[in-house]
Amino acid sequence: MDNKQRIVVIGAGMAGGRIVEEILKRDSSSFDISIIGAEACATYDRIQLSPVLAGEKSFDDIVTHSDAWYDANGVKTHFGYWVQSIDRVAKQVVLHDGQAIGYDHLILATGSDPIRLPLPGSDLQGVVAFRDLHDVDLMTRAANAGGEAVVIGGGLLGLEAAYGLAKRGMKSTVIHLVDVLMERQLDEAAGRLLEKALLERGVISVLSAQSEAIVGETHVEGLKLKDGRVIPASLLVMAVGIRPHVEPAKSAGLTVERGIVVDDQMRTSDPSIFAVGECVQHRGACYGLVAPIWDMCRTLADVLTGKNPDAAYYGSELATRLKVSGVDLYSAGQFNGGEGCEDIVFRDPGRGVYKRVVVKDNKLVGTVLFGEAADGAWYFDLIKKGETIADIRDTLIFGQAVTEALAGVDPNAAVAAWPDDTEVCGCNGVTKGTVVEAICGGADNLDKVRGCTKASASCGSCTGIVEQLLKVTLGDAFKAQTGPKPMCKCTEHGHQHVRKAIIEQGLKTIPDVMQAMKWTTPDGCSSCRPALNYYLLCAWPREYQDDPRSRFVNERNHANIQKDGTYSVVPRMWGGVTSAKELRAIADVCDKFDVPMVKVTGGQRLDLFGIKKADLPAVWADLNAAGMVSGHAYAKALRTVKTCVGSEWCRFGTQDSTGLGIKLEQDTWGSWMPHKFKMAVSGCPRNCAEATIKDFGIVCVDSGYELHVGGNAGIHLRGTDLLCKVATEAEARDYSMAFVQLYREDAWYLERTAPWIERVGLEFVKTQLFDEETRADLKARFLESQAVFQVDPWAEHAPKSEPAKVFSPLADLREGTSQDHITETA
C-alpha cells in the first residue's frame, strides 16, 4: 500500500482538466487523482465551441485533455457519472450509481449552468442553451434543416452562437435587452461597429427588445416581444448568462452565496474542500471567463502540492475577445471610463477601426479595440502592470510597434525581460518559460511551438508574443513570419510591395523588376516568375510583352496537362449553351484524333481528354473552323459562367439568367487574373447554377439581381458575401467588370477571391465598388486591358503554328525513324 494522498476532482470541464494538469506539473508522484465528469467525453475547451458551431473547427481540435492523456498520467476517470452526494464526515463522494470515492482533498470544479429565462413556451422543442457539446449538436442539426434562428442575448456567447448559425446558413437574429451589443465589454461606438460587422455576416440585431413569450405548438415557431412583434424562428437559443453550479456544494452544507465561497487559497468553508472556476465566488466576484480559471488553478496547485503553501489569488483582470471570423474585437479592464478617467480615442471609419484607451492617474486602466486588435495583449499587460504611462501617452493609441519604435525601444527587449512565469497564452495557460524551453528544445517556428506547448493554438491573440520569443531566443536563426511574407526564396519582398514598386517605379520587364528589387537569383524561380509576369501584364496591358517562358505549362500550351503528359481541351460554350453544329465539330475531332474520353465539366462545358501535344494545333484548327474559341479551362483567367435556364424555360425563373451568363462570359473571357475565376447566374433563389459558391455569382430575383462575391468550392468551402442588389442587367455587368478589375489589381498571384476578400475585408471591396467614379474607372481599365488580351490563343496559334517546331520533338532517334527529319530543322 502506498500512502499517496487522494485528490478527487468533481467536474471535468476546463477548470477540472486544468487543476489536474497544474498539480501533475508540480508533483506527479505524491497524489492519487480521480476526476468525475457528467459529460461522457474528455475535457475540451468550452470557449472554442463557437468555432465548432461555425464549422471552423472540429471537436477533436478543441480537446485539451483526452482520455488517453488522463490514462497516461495515471488519473482515474469517471466520465458520464454525476455526484449523488458529498459525505464530508466520511470524506467520500457518492456517485449516482452508488459507488463511493474517498478523498483527502476534494476539489469542486462544477462550473456553471446556463440561465434559462422563465418565458412561456420555454419548454418547447427547439429551445436550447449554448453551453455544451450536446447543445452544439442540436444547433448544428437544426441549422442543417435551414430556417430561422433567434438568439436571446447580445453578449459574447449569444453573438458567437448567432454568427455560427448564420454561417451554417440560417437566417439569424439576436434579441438584446439593452441598446448596445456586449454592453458589459464594449462602449457604444464599438457596439455600433460590431452591429454593422455582424449584419455583414448575416446576423440581424434587434436591440432594446424585451422577450415576452416563445410561441409554437410543440416546436418553437417564433419569439414574441413585449412590443407585439413576433420574430419567426425554428430554433431559439437562450444565451442570457450563466449561474454558478452550486448544488453539490450546497447540499453538502458548504457556504454558498451566488457561488461557492472561497478564500484567497481557493478553500471553501470546509478546509478539505476547495473550489475553482466558474462555480466559485471569490471576494464577492463570480467569473465567467477563462483567465481567472487559470489563475485560480495555479494558486491551488501551488498550495496543495506545497510548492508554495502561501500562494494566494487576489482576483483577475479581465479581457475579452470575440471569436467571430473577421471581426477583430478586444476589450479589457475598465473600458467605460468613470470618475477621473480620460479617454484617448482613434477612429478610422473608412477602415472600420475604432480604438479607445482609458487612462486614470497616468495609468492605463482599460481598452476597447475594434477592427484592429493585435495590440490587445500589449495593452492588457500595461493594465495588469499598472505602471505609469506618462512618457508614452502621446503615442499609446497607435499601439506597441509605433510607441516602442518612437521611444527607441527594441520591441523584443521588453519580451526578453519578462520573468519566466509570465503568462503568454491565456487560453492554454502557457508561460514564457514553457515557450522558451520548447524553442530551445528545437521548436524553431510558430507551428512547432504551437504543436508542443499549445501556446497561440487557440484564439491566436498571443501569436505576436510567441514570435517575439522565437526571435529573442533564436536570434538571426528565426525567419520572422510576421510582416509581409516574401514572394519566394528569390526575394525578401512581399507580393504587395512588388506590385506597388512595379507601378511606382515604372518597371516594365521581369529583369527590370529583379534588378530594381535585388532578386538573389539570376532569373527567379517557378514561383515568382509567373507572378511577376502577371503583375506586369496587369499593370501595363498595352506595353508589356507577355513572357510565355514564365507561364505554367497549361497557359503556354493553351491546354490542360494531365497526369500522363497528354492534354485536355475545353472549347468555350457561352453560358453553357451549345448547338448541333458545335457538337458535331466536337464529335468529329474526337473521331479524328482518337479522343479516349469526353466529359461534361463542373462548369457545364465539354472536356476532350487524352490529346497528344503534337495534335493540339490541328485540334484547335478544327474547333476554330466550327466557330469555337479557347475555353481557357487551363488558365488563371475567367473559366466559365455557369447558368440555369431562367425565365426562358423555367417556371420559377425570374430573369433571363442564360442570356445574362452569355453576356458576362463575352465581357470577361480572355482576361488574365491572379487565379482561376468562375462565375454563375441563377434565375431564382433556388440557385440551380450554384452562384453562391462562385467568385462572382448573380442570383436573379423578381426585382432585379443580387450580386455575390468571394465564393469558393475548393479545398476550403466558402459561401459568397452579398455585395449588393441592382435593378438592371447593365448594372450587373458593370459591377462584374469592376469587381474583376479590382481583384486583378489588388489580389496576390495565386490568391483566389475568397482568401483575398478575407484578407482585405468585404468593406474594402464595397467601398471601392459603391463609389460610382471608382467603379467607372475600374471598368474602364478592365475594358482597356480586354482590348489587348481578349484574343483566342487557339485562333492565334492554330493557323500559323509550325507543329514541327513548337509542338513536335526536336529529333526522333527511335529505331526505324528517319534521321532526315533532323537535318530538315537545321
Added chain:
Amino acid sequence: MNANVTLNWPSLNWIDVGAAIDVPYQGARRVDTDLGAIAVFRTVDNEYYAVMDKCPHKGGPLSEGIVHGRHIACPLHNWSFSLQTGEAVGADAGKGCTPTVPLKIENERIFLGMR
C-alpha cells in the same frame, strides 16, 4: 535514388539532334529515343543541358516545366531538379533524381552522347 546518375553508355557516340537555336531561350525541346524521351534545355545564361524527360516523382514531362537558373520545375507537381546533376533540389531534395545525358554544342549544333 542514386546521386548524379548518368546514362551508362558503353562507348559514347555523339549524335547531332538539331540546331542550338531551335531550343528556345529559357525553354526546352524533346528528343524521342528508344530509351524514352530526352529533354534538352537552354538556360538563362545560354547553357545547354539534357536530362531524361521524366520526373522521378510521377513521370511528368520535365520539358514542359519552367526553367529557372540551372533548374527545371516539373509541370505536374512543381518539384525542382538540377539540370547539372538531375537531382531534386529545394523542399524535395534527396527524394529523387532524373538521369542526365551527355551534351555538347559544336558549330551551333546540339550533340547528345549516345550509344
